[in-house]
Amino acid sequence: MSVSYRSILWNKQKIRYDKGLVLFILIFLVAFFGIHLVFHSNVTIETIIIRAFGLLSLVLLHVILTIGPLTRINPRFLIVLYNRRHLGVTMFLMALIHGAFSMMNFHGLGDINPIRSIFLSNLQYQSVAHFPFQVLGFFALLILGLMAVTSHDFWLKNLGYKTWKALHMMVYIAYGLVILHVVMGVIQNETSIVLFAVILTAFFGIAMLHLLVAVRETTTDQQSKLNAEWVLVGAPEEIKESRAKIVAVSGERVAIFLYQGMLSAVNNVCRHQGGPLGEGKIIDGCITCPWHGYQYLPGNGQSPPPFTEKVETYDLKLENGQVWVNAQPHPEGTAVEPLKIS
Amino acid sequence: MEENDFYIGWQDQAGKTSKRRLLDFFLVSILLALLFLLLFSWVEGPFQKSTFEYGKLTEFSGEVIDYPVFAIKTSHKGEDRTIPLVGFGKFSANPVLRKLKERTGGKLSGFEIRLRGTLIYAHGQVWMELTEGEESVIAVAPKSTVDTLVLETSGSTIKLTGEIVDPKCFFGVMNPAVKKVHKSCAIRCISGGIPPILAIRDRDGEFQDFYFIRNKAGQYINDKILQYVGIPVSLNGEVEQVDGLKVIKIDPPSNQMVYRPLLDQGIAKCGT
Numbered sequence A: 001m002s003v004s005y006r007s008i009l010w011n012k013q014k015i016r017y018d019k020g021l022v023l024f025i026l027i028f029l030v031a032f033f034g035i036h037l038v039f040h041s042n043v044t045i046e047t048i049i050i051r052a053f054g055l056l057s058l059v060l061l062h063v064i065l066t067i068g069p070l071t072r073i074n075p076r077f078l079i080v081l082y083n084r085r086h087l088g089v090t091m092f093l094m095a096l097i098h099g100a101f102s103m104m105n106f107h108g109l110g111d112i113n114p115i116r117s118i119f120l121s122n123l124q125y126q127s128v129a130h131f132p133f134q135v136l137g138f139f140a141l142l143i144l145g146l147m148a149v150t151s152h153d154f155w156l157k158n159l160g161y162k163t164w165k166a167l168h169m170m171v172y173i174a175y176g177l178v179i180l181h182v183v184m185g186v187i188q189n190e191t192s193i194v195l196f197a198v199i200l201t202a203f204f205g206i207a208m209l210h211l212l213v214a215v216r217e218t219t220t221d222q223q224s225k226l227n228a229e230w231v232l233v234g235a236p237e238e239i240k241e242s243r244a245k246i247v248a249v250s251g252e253r254v255a256i257f258l259y260q261g262m263l264s265a266v267n268n269v270c271r272h273q274g275g276p277l278g279e280g281k282i283i284d285g286c287i288t289c290p291w292h293g294y295q296y297l298p299g300n301g302q303s304p305p306p307f308t309e310k311v312e313t314y315d316l317k318l319e320n321g322q323v324w325v326n327a328q329p330h331p332e333g334t335a336v337e338p339l340k341i342s
Numbered sequence B: 001m002e003e004n005d006f007y008i009g010w011q012d013q014a015g016k017t018s019k020r021r022l023l024d025f026f027l028v029s030i031l032l033a034l035l036f037l038l039l040f041s042w043v044e045g046p047f048q049k050s051t052f053e054y055g056k057l058t059e060f061s062g063e064v065i066d067y068p069v070f071a072i073k074t075s076h077k078g079e080d081r082t083i084p085l086v087g088f089g090k091f092s093a094n095p096v097l098r099k100l101k102e103r104t105g106g107k108l109s110g111f112e113i114r115l116r117g118t119l120i121y122a123h124g125q126v127w128m129e130l131t132e133g134e135e136s137v138i139a140v141a142p143k144s145t146v147d148t149l150v151l152e153t154s155g156s157t158i159k160l161t162g163e164i165v166d167p168k169c170f171f172g173v174m175n176p177a178v179k180k181v182h183k184s185c186a187i188r189c190i191s192g193g194i195p196p197i198l199a200i201r202d203r204d205g206e207f208q209d210f211y212f213i214r215n216k217a218g219q220y221i222n223d224k225i226l227q228y229v230g231i232p233v234s235l236n237g238e239v240e241q242v243d244g245l246k247v248i249k250i251d252p253p254s255n256q257m258v259y260r261p262l263l264d265q266g267i268a269k270c271g272t
């Protein structure tokens, strides 16, 4: 573990997670190959590989996009989230096999370079029905590749959180491209409406999940529009020991933690990957981020030495049994006297 | 959530509830994935039977022709056949044909040629890839008898509807080798000189009739029809049959500027 970036080392739980992922892939591939060898024995092995890995990466992408909103709706799913980057890199590798085989098969050994061929073979860019759908897949793969390569914390530290996060939000662009790639390619090739309906249902499912979370969080953020100096948090009894309540203050979310009869307020955004600190817990005296376990001292918002991450802190006051938080944050890592409530 | 069930990534063990949740998530995901897989496998296809004898070389002896396609007239499994020849990868076998003509002084009839290649077959048709390029020609020898080609011409313009395919993939190298997913590949093959074919389905949707596509002068027009590959098309043209191989001769576009309007007289696109 280094001071400049923390890598979470292998542990039993992580190995169990990855074993599950490998098992998932094996079950899927064995089922796909088995069904095709028995029921579609005329298909060439290249076609089976292209379709198996294409479908597998599509499924994994949906799983990945489900995890985020699911944990916001129900924190019990946090265990699924923490190793999501392995899922992401694996999904990219599956998509890469699909892309590489497709490129070798459909564009290799020809009169022009395979990459040029992706763009220059089918030129019906003006047509919806005949659009060269492989181009969409190519760009999606490029984005997913960029995300996989930069998924390590080394890049997070070197690119800075904002750039890194923006880069990784491109997963939604990649997802849009993948859906179009599938709808304009495979589905137009098959005559059944069933596949089209399934893909559309999956797409709307993902969209609805994200929308649901957005609506919930917007409701939480409503208070931030009130530009008061002090914002009401509520009665201290609303907060469980070692846990927090999140309120929105001047466009920022603030997590107010209760521990040993005291309250402390820090900015809700973890400096690692933007995890919601307010959904975390105080462990061994430190606020512990639910996503990957980065820690901060509640009294000053600083990660315990030798780590250097810091979040903003806020003043609290108690009036008529109600807790209020000051809308003006202190600079990151500023010590603030905890509010004693008992 | 149970108080002690807050799992952090670096912890060796997760609490019971967290573990259970992870297992539930895994089971639901794999179940949905398998359902999707079954559904996909059920609706895809059907795939027609075709073979590419990858890794196996077969030898044939016979006379070679270059119209309507570079082919060898030979006997295969006790049947007289004219087997069209294609090159390795997405290329025609024209370099082999040129080399052969150099050896025979430009003539093809009157020579017994021995060739070696990889067989491709489907829909009752047999093709061969000259996998080893010029090395595929094993022997060239003069022969006493000269075969005559049987040529029949329709004399009138007819309209045929089907799909323009590249025969190398279509008859076995790839499966499926039709429609949109294969369009780019077919374009590359035809651009590489593989003779385009109009494949026509019967009422049951099975491919049963195949026509080589040429211009009125009988020349290749591969580069002029690339964007019409892999989609349903109707071709207006004169039909002829050379030794059982069918050809449709369509209007030749004279240059790129008038290519589309001229081509559209010869090719009507459907379903665009």
Ligand code: FES
Pocket (backbone or CB within 6 Å): A270, A271, A272, A273, A274, A275, A276, A289, A290, A291, A292, A293, A294
């Ligand atoms: S976001 Fe990774 S530990 Fe907080």
